[in-house]
Amino acid sequence: MQTSETNPDASGVSSAVDATDTATHHGTTPVSGQPRVLAVDGNSLGHRAFHSTRDDPDAGPHAMTGAVVSMLATTWSHGPYDGVVVGFDHPVNDRKALHPGYKANRVDTDPRLREGLIRLRHDLAACGFAVAEEEGSEADDLMAAAVDACLAQRWRCDLLSSDRDLTALVTTDVRLLRPKATFADLVVEDVEEVRRAYGIEPHQYVDLAALRGDPSDGLDGVDGIGPRIAARLLRDHGSVNGIYEALIDLPPKIEAALRAGRDRVERNLLLMAPIPHLQVDVAAPVERGIDLDRVVQTLTELGLDHVARRFTRAITSPPPPPMPPPPEDPDPAPPRPARPVTAPSDGEQPALF
Numbered sequence: 001m002q003t004s005e006t007n008p009d010a011s012g013v014s015s016a017v018d019a020t021d022t023a024t025h026h027g028t029t030p031v032s033g034q035p036r037v038l039a040v041d042g043n044s045l046g047h048r049a050f051h052s053t054r055d056d057p058d059a060g061p062h063a064m065t066g067a068v069v070s071m072l073a074t075t076w077s078h079g080p081y082d083g084v085v086v087g088f089d090h091p092v093n094d095r096k097a098l099h100p101g102y103k104a105n106r107v108d109t110d111p112r113l114r115e116g117l118i119r120l121r122h123d124l125a126a127c128g129f130a131v132a133e134e135e136g137s138e139a140d141d142l143m144a145a146a147v148d149a150c151l152a153q154r155w156r157c158d159l160l161s162s163d164r165d166l167t168a169l170v171t172t173d174v175r176l177l178r179p180k181a182t183f184a185d186l187v188v189e190d191v192e193e194v195r196r197a198y199g200i201e202p203h204q205y206v207d208l209a210a211l212r213g214d215p216s217d218g219l220d221g222v223d224g225i226g227p228r229i230a231a232r233l234l235r236d237h238g239s240v241n242g243i244y245e246a247l248i249d250l251p252p253k254i255e256a257a258l259r260a261g262r263d264r265v266e267r268n269l270l271l272m273a274p275i276p277h278l279q280v281d282v283a284a285p286v287e288r289g290i291d292l293d294r295v296v297q298t299l300t301e302l303g304l305d306h307v308a309r310r311f312t313r314a315i316t317s318p319p320p321p322p323m324p325p326p327p328e329d330p331d332p333a334p335p336r337p338a339r340p341v342t343a344p345s346d347g348e349q350p351a352l353f
Helices: 042-053 063-078 094-098 111-126 139-152 164-169 191-198 202-212 227-237 240-245 252-260 262-272 283-288 292-301 305-316
Strands: 002-004 036-041 083-087 130-133 156-160 174-179 186-189
Touching: 036 042, 036 063, 036 139, 042 063, 042 111, 042 139, 063 111, 063 156, 063 174, 063 186, 063 292, 063 305, 083 139, 083 283, 094 262, 111 130, 130 139, 139 156, 139 164, 139 174, 164 174, 164 202, 186 191, 191 202, 202 227, 202 240, 202 262, 227 240, 240 262, 252 262, 292 305
Parallel strands: 036 083, 036 156, 083 130, 156 174
Antiparallel strands: 002 130, 174 186
16 A cells, blocks of 8 residues: 655655654644544545635635645544544556446546646645555545554544445444535434434445445445335344345345345445455554644645644644533423314304314
8 A cells, every 4th residue: 555645756646755754743642542543535525625616716726635624624623633544546446347337427537636636645645644545446445444453453533534335334433424515514423323324233334335226336226125125124134144044034025126136236245345455554643643833834835824724723722512412491381271172053164273
């Protein structure tokens, strides 16, 4: 795996270098004795940043970087974080080689977005954030590897991405922060929220998605099996394997649909699961912490002074206190007495209201 700080070569691709700067650092002391890492989906945030800045006549060449760092500043209220790792899709994609229909329904990437993502990699590495990519892999594969590395050391990890497939990684020490229409409106998916939203345990999410399908990736699921039926089947049988083992006990229509869609389900499981055995170094970013001086200097040189100020406030300000529960009404209003119902007299029309 390639982990970049900064040092673009002539081809425009960053090569790995070891960051040894010793400027002012923030986050080197583990939060509550247990470090928390922020693993970021660089492509997801980059796409959002591109679409929010592409029509701005005043946006400079590093507008995407400014938008992404501003997103990190907004996210910091859910931390703070001792280290940041940003994963990016590699141009070589093993899933597309395995299944040519994977994401084939998407429009061609705007050349400006492609150039912007390359620049974003370089800029974030220059800020001192760990930037990771691996040939054949996507950003969510690297985020899954970051989760594995954190859990192996009993660290906490937050995942920042709009990709719902990362729901499968949620545990008591791992949360998914998923932006909605506006970035400030982050959905915080912990174990309880996953249970409430999907009716399953987090580790069952890939099975649910395999049954349901993922139209955004061009992957059909089982005809007639939507998220509710899939969740009920998983609650009853535990997994896709358990569902197919109990096939003859299912209602005939569901049994027939699952038999007809089995090849699609197996394909989806293969493509939706993270690529195994990837290595992402989370220890080095935590050891370095957040080098605020380096971030500010880099952003200032890029003409993003306002973003530097915003990120500084996010890093140095204390986190907001937890939201207190709503107060209970000490004197609830008594229920209104029911109106007496009287039968109409002969020849009188019954009351309508």
